[in-house]
Amino acid sequence: MQHPEAxxxxxxxxxxxxxxxxxxxxxxxEQIANLIQHYxxxxxxxxxxxxxxILNGEPYAELAAGLNRVxxxxxxxxxxxxxxxLEDIRRRAIEWVRGAEPAxxxxxxxxxxxxxxxxxxxxxLAHLIGGAILRQAEGTLQVDVHQxxxxxxxxxxxHEVYLFSEILPGTGGYPVGSNGKALLMLSGGIDSxxxxxxxxxxxxxxxxxxxxxxPYTSERAQQKVIDLTRxxxxxxxxxxxxxxxxxTEIQTRLNQSNCENLLITLMRRSMLRIAEQLASGxxxxxxxxxxxxxxxxxxxxxxxxxxxxxxxxxxxxxxxMMDKQEIIGQAQAIDTYDISIxxxxxxxxxxxxxxxxxxxxxxxxxxxxxxFFFLPELEQQAVEQTEALYIREQEEDKFxxxx
Amino acid sequence: MLYLDYCATSPVRPEVIQTVTDVMTRHYGNxxxxxRLGKEAEELVTKARTVVARTLGCKPSxxxxxxxxxxxNNLAIKGAALAYRKRGNHxxxxxLEHASVYEAYRQLEDLGFDVTYLPVDSTGQVRLADxxxxxxxxxxxxxxxxxxxxxxxxxxxxxxxxxxxKRPKTxxxxxxxxxxxxxxxxRVVRNADLLTLSAHKFGGPKGVGxxxxxxxxxxxxxxxxxxxxxxxxxxxxxxxxxxxxxxxxRLAEEEREQVAAKLLTLRKRLTDQLxxxxxxxxxxxxxxxxxxxxxxPQLVHLTAPGFRPEVVIHALExxxxxxxxxxxxxxxxxxxxxxxxxxxxxxxxAAAGLxxxxxxxxxxxxxxxxxxxxxxxxxxxxxx
Numbered sequence: 001m002q003h004p005e006a007x008x009x010x011x012x013x014x015x016x017x018x019x020x021x022x023x024x025x026x027x028x029x030e031q032i033a034n035l036i037q038h039y040x041x042x043x044x045x046x047x048x049x050x051x052x053x054i055l056n057g058e059p060y061a062e063l064a065a066g067l068n069r070v071x072x073x074x075x076x077x078x079x080x081x082x083x084x085x086l087e088d089i090r091r092r093a094i095e096w097v098r099g100a101e102p103a104x105x106x107x108x109x110x111x112x113x114x115x116x117x118x119x120x121x122x123x124x125l126a127h128l129i130g131g132a133i134l135r136q137a138e139g140t141l142q143v144d145v146h147q148x149x150x151x152x153x154x155x156x157x158x159h160e161v162y163l164f165s166e167i168l169p170g171t172g173g174y175p176v177g178s179n180g181k182a183l184l185m186l187s188g189g190i191d192s193x194x195x196x197x198x199x200x201x202x203x204x205x206x207x208x209x210x211x212x213x214x215p216y217t218s219e220r221a222q223q224k225v226i227d228l229t230r231x232x233x234x235x236x237x238x239x240x241x242x243x244x245x246x247x248t249e250i251q252t253r254l255n256q257s258n259c260e261n262l263l264i265t266l267m268r269r270s271m272l273r274i275a276e277q278l279a280s281g282x283x284x285x286x287x288x289x290x291x292x293x294x295x296x297x298x299x300x301x302x303x304x305x306x307x308x309x310x311x312x313x314x315x316x317x318x319x320x321m322m323d324k325q326e327i328i329g330q331a332q333a334i335d336t337y338d339i340s341i342x343x344x345x346x347x348x349x350x351x352x353x354x355x356x357x358x359x360x361x362x363x364x365x366x367x368x369x370x371x372f373f374f375l376p377e378l379e380q381q382a383v384e385q386t387e388a389l390y391i392r393e394q395e396e397d398k399f400x401x402x403x
Numbered sequence: 404m405l406y407l408d409y410c411a412t413s414p415v416r417p418e419v420i421q422t423v424t425d426v427m428t429r430h431y432g433n434x435x436x437x438x439r440l441g442k443e444a445e446e447l448v449t450k451a452r453t454v455v456a457r458t459l460g461c462k463p464s465x466x467x468x469x470x471x472x473x474x475x476n477n478l479a480i481k482g483a484a485l486a487y488r489k490r491g492n493h494x495x496x497x498x499l500e501h502a503s504v505y506e507a508y509r510q511l512e513d514l515g516f517d518v519t520y521l522p523v524d525s526t527g528q529v530r531l532a533d534x535x536x537x538x539x540x541x542x543x544x545x546x547x548x549x550x551x552x553x554x555x556x557x558x559x560x561x562x563x564x565x566x567x568x569k570r571p572k573t574x575x576x577x578x579x580x581x582x583x584x585x586x587x588x589x590r591v592v593r594n595a596d597l598l599t600l601s602a603h604k605f606g607g608p609k610g611v612g613x614x615x616x617x618x619x620x621x622x623x624x625x626x627x628x629x630x631x632x633x634x635x636x637x638x639x640x641x642x643x644x645x646x647x648x649x650x651x652x653r654l655a656e657e658e659r660e661q662v663a664a665k666l667l668t669l670r671k672r673l674t675d676q677l678x679x680x681x682x683x684x685x686x687x688x689x690x691x692x693x694x695x696x697x698x699x700p701q702l703v704h705l706t707a708p709g710f711r712p713e714v715v716i717h718a719l720e721x722x723x724x725x726x727x728x729x730x731x732x733x734x735x736x737x738x739x740x741x742x743x744x745x746x747x748x749x750x751x752x753a754a755a756g757l758x759x760x761x762x763x764x765x766x767x768x769x770x771x772x773x774x775x776x777x778x779x780x781x782x783x784x785x786x787x
Contacts, residue, residue, distance in 0.1 A: 402650065403450060
């Protein structure tokens with residue numbers, strides 16, 4: 001392929017309906033605008049649900065990777081530009097076909113003429129340009145209008161002409177926020193960021209919830225969750241709110257209560273209750289977890305049932321039927337894996353009983369909770385003492401002054 | 404005073420001094436400590452690594468900090484040769500290299516490695532055909548400098564990288580110490596396995612260097628211990644200096660194009676003036692470019708046969724001008740330059756080399772003064 005000079009981006013005209021469409025197109029535009037901020041030479045123009053990114057020498061591959069982080073985007077095409085001049089279009093068309101890899105044996109030219117002032121209609125143009133390509137190819141190329149190996153598409157706009165072949169699909173899904181808001185339980189492990197990514201791709205706006213047991217868990221474990229959230233923030237036009245819940249008190253009190261093999265079950269129930277309260281304050285309509293069926297003791301079917309019992313919000317588990325290897329592969333693809341495997345203890349690995357219950361009994365659990373008269377008050381306190389952080393893709397670092 | 408020995412070392416930029424001072428004062432924690440002070444220090448190291456990685460266009464995990472450019476060269480060469488010893492026993496470098504590369508290869512020869520020292524042509528450039536001819540089935544490492552520190556010749560590292568692409572078992576190490584901030588290192592790093600930087604050559608502090616080490620490349624650590632720098636270079640991180648290096652890297656890369664253009668105009672002026680002095684032979688041609696196949700813009704090398712270079716240097720020093728004979732690391736030796744001999748210079752000329760290296764902050768008038776004073780010194784010495 002020739003070095004692309006521009007990228008033609010098509011927003012979500014197919015997936016979005018109704019009066020919200022403009023709003024979510026705006027959000028996607030913002031995200032694309034944020035993306036190209038890091039590439040100062042690139043410029044952006046919007047036209048009827050399309051965005052033209054002019055690279056001016058900025059790296060195509062990096063920008064394309066950035067476009068793959070815009071959910072709901074329907075497709076994009078690497079392109080080169082020509083002047084509004086038949087000779088220039090022919091010259092660039094010939095270069096384009098020559099540069100195509102592998103060298104095509106058959107081709108076709110299709111022309112769209114949005115600029116009706118251009119002297120030749122699209123049919124004539126296809127003919128004029130295709131003819132020039134054929135003459136240059138000296139018999140190595142043939143026209144095939146039905147199944148060409150290379151389709152050269154020519155888009156004649158008001159001020160310039162774009163030439164391209166590929167129409168690459170975006171990552172799919174819906175623009176972030178177009179399907180409401182949910183809270184994502186973020187432990188710092190491999191699974192929860194992947195669950196977050198799946199939620200965002202389905203158009204959910206997410207806010208993170210992390211439970212920490214400082215000083216039993218370190219500040220580094222919290223930093224890890226912040227770094228993971230920052231990776232997810234690359235998929236939004238702005239920031240992700242991350243709620244840091246102090247859980248030390250609850251965790252130590254539960255740990256002292258001789259509930260050994262039910263500790264995890266009790267902790268999880270408490271976490272979900274706290275998250276549900278936070279959700280109501282944040283107008284979120286679901287909780288998202290990274291649970292995967294059978295992965296650990298707390299993720300057996302019975303455990304899930306007992307842990308989720310009493311929570312009125314839907315608990316979404318995007319990874320519930322996935323294999324660990326699949327999840328790891330996705331974590332690597334979204335660049336969270338290397339952060340997730342950093343060895344800092346988090347709430348869920350602290351005070352782990354030797355043999356956690358895989359088959360907890362709801363009645364027993366409820367009876368125990370009733371005897372923990374301290375629990376409702378501590379949970380209320382945890383909600384009140386929760387700290388909200390605003391995490392953006394770019395670190396607004398207190399140390400920036402040094403660099 | 405007119406300092407014209409920037410290839411030996413550069414003065415530390417004031418903003419870098421400020422950073423080093425502030426970090427040294429405020430953030431004395433050990434990055435490995437678990438408390439807040441340690442965590443802050445660790446954050447600073449992480450950030451410094453990210454900043455350097457950005458200037459090279461690589462991943463932060465691919466940047467290792469060391470205590471000097473020489474150490475980075477040693478780690479790259481001995482570390483790779485020893486880690487891949489089972490793969491092969493043959494190494495390639497050139498006669499041009501800085502002592503920290505050259506001597507590292509000598510040491511490996513003592514350990515039983517087979518080393519080829521590539522010759523250079525009369526302009527001081529390694530020939531691609533020689534590299535090709537030297538490559539063997541068991542070649543595991545090739546080291547070459549991007550810019551020679553003595554006479555500024557740019558080496559064809561991109562063409563060699565292209566050649567080595569077809570040989571995944573041969574690693575390519577580029578010593579970019581003199582190139583960073585003047586030539587585009589981002590472009591060459593993409594095709595290198597290892598690449599060396601030294602902070603004090605571009606306005607950073609002494610005592611800190613960096614090695615780019617591609618993710619898949621293994622090295623045998625030369626310093627074992629607490630496992631810092633991915634376990635490849637143990638020792639408590641020198642937080643203030645590596646933050647200072649990161650800042651100097653960022654500034655140097657941001658200013659690179661402008662700086663290179665300015666250096667070229669200074670060089671043009673200087674060579675034009677020097678060419679008029681009787682007895683001066685420019686090692687580098689008068690018409691030069693900073694293109695890949697040319698000469699680096701930041702220095703001019705000349706020989707003045709019949710004059711002892713250290714006498715010339717001291718005479719200039721009396722007039723407030725500071726230049727060098729050759730690499731500062733070997734300038735106390737009286738022998739002729741290994742590099743100039745390799746270029747085919749007769750002994751008399753090879754022992755009479757002078758290097759003038761300047762910064763973009765200097766002026767055309769500074770270059771005029773340099774040439775005038777050299778002319779005066781040489782005619783004075785001739786009469787004596």
